[in-house]
Amino acid sequence: MRSNSMPPTAARWPRILSEHLVPVAEPLTVALEPGGEASPRAVVSSAARALLDGAPRANSAASPIWPAWLAPHQVPAAERLTAIIARHGGALLADEVGLGKSYVALAVALARHEPFTLVVPAVLVSQWRDLLTRFGQHAVPIITHESLSVSTVRPSDRPTAAFVVVDEAHRFRNPDTNRYRALARLVVGTSVLLVTATPIHNAVADLLNLLRLFLRDHALAALGLPSLRNAARREADGSLAYAAVGRVIVARSRERVRTGYDGGPVSMVFPRSTTETMRAGPAPETLIADLVAGVTRLRAGGGAAPLLRLMLLRRLGSSLPAFRAALTRHDAYLDLAARAAEEGRALRSPIFSSSCFRCCSTTAAMAPGSLTIAVRWLACASCSPAPPQWIRNQTR
Numbered sequence: 001m002r003s004n005s006m007p008p009t010a011a012r013w014p015r016i017l018s019e020h021l022v023p024v025a026e027p028l029t030v031a032l033e034p035g036g037e038a039s040p041r042a043v044v045s046s047a048a049r050a051l052l053d054g055a056p057r058a059n060s061a062a063s064p065i066w067p068a069w070l071a072p073h074q075v076p077a078a079e080r081l082t083a084i085i086a087r088h089g090g091a092l093l094a095d096e097v098g099l100g101k102s103y104v105a106l107a108v109a110l111a112r113h114e115p116f117t118l119v120v121p122a123v124l125v126s127q128w129r130d131l132l133t134r135f136g137q138h139a140v141p142i143i144t145h146e147s148l149s150v151s152t153v154r155p156s157d158r159p160t161a162a163f164v165v166v167d168e169a170h171r172f173r174n175p176d177t178n179r180y181r182a183l184a185r186l187v188v189g190t191s192v193l194l195v196t197a198t199p200i201h202n203a204v205a206d207l208l209n210l211l212r213l214f215l216r217d218h219a220l221a222a223l224g225l226p227s228l229r230n231a232a233r234r235e236a237d238g239s240l241a242y243a244a245v246g247r248v249i250v251a252r253s254r255e256r257v258r259t260g261y262d263g264g265p266v267s268m269v270f271p272r273s274t275t276e277t278m279r280a281g282p283a284p285e286t287l288i289a290d291l292v293a294g295v296t297r298l299r300a301g302g303g304a305a306p307l308l309r310l311m312l313l314r315r316l317g318s319s320l321p322a323f324r325a326a327l328t329r330h331d332a333y334l335d336l337a338a339r340a341a342e343e344g345r346a347l348r349s350p351i352f353s354s355s356c357f358r359c360c361s362t363t364a365a366m367a368p369g370s371l372t373i374a375v376r377w378l379a380c381a382s383c384s385p386a387p388p389q390w391i392r393n394q395t396r
Helices: 040-051 057-062 074-088 101-111 122-134 145-149 178-186 204-211 228-234 238-248 254-260 285-296 302-318 320-343 349-365 368-379 389-394
Strands: 090-093 116-120 142-144 163-167 191-195
Touching: 074 090, 074 101, 074 191, 074 238, 090 101, 090 204, 090 238, 101 122, 101 163, 101 191, 116 122, 116 145, 122 142, 142 145, 145 178, 204 228, 204 238, 285 302, 302 320
Parallel strands: 090 191, 116 142, 116 163, 163 191
Antiparallel strands: none
């Protein structure tokens, strides 16, 4: 009687034992399709294109015809981005500043022959609109980063398209913001092209968070990143992350483009560096030197003194009005702190903000000489909780 523990079909299947297996003499031949002979260069090129998700040369006729206004170094970027988007649903263009990322992104979008939407900062709307008009694209909807930050705007109120181009995409590196969540909802079911010259600001997690906008969490598991989310949270090995995300990024430097591509009729001109020292200040050299010397002698504030000195120097580097405003705010802060200490109470933030920032409207009348006097007082403010009245008279 046949045992019930064995399926009926198992009795008819041949048994294959491990000792019956024979190693393949050339394992690589099992994965190759027979074909004609080719030169080593062609074989290496075909293998490299396969690794980079590129289409074989035989299918190059089906690739898009790129517009004549693309420079020679921009065509390979457009081709690579198109291949990445076809496989992963999105890509990141991170070429260095000056290589024409906007033109490459527009060419990729136009080559798809389908409606697309732009997501750009408000300050760049006019620039992008001019570029679209130049090439006859008058009806392309544009969504600003700022509008995505407004949580009251519903996704249904925004235009939808099959392809979304996000310029200055590094502004979406924080997944805990309204802006990031709104964009994530907007691009569901669409293909995405992220454009930024600085995909990493603080850590590799910035880059991984950007890629999560179009990649599934496990999309790069075969390349060593089982979870993009966990890698971003735990700061995975940087070399491993870079190797994996390199499959979905096009990032080239000016030097790489200058030496690696034939410029042809297009001349690429970049700003040249110089060793010549150029000084430009908001005031005469003598006054700047006196102010800087006063700021560097500042010791009031305990552990916060270095931060205060840095803040004052940055304001001085910006402009004299900004420096005046910073001095006046610090003057008001010391006044409020001394008054609060005398009355035995704590200095609360609302009182500080309303008093210190309201007094900045009087700083425009402060003369350069008064600035010097104020800085000299700040340098020895550790000896006095509040500025003397004669300094107050000259700084107001």
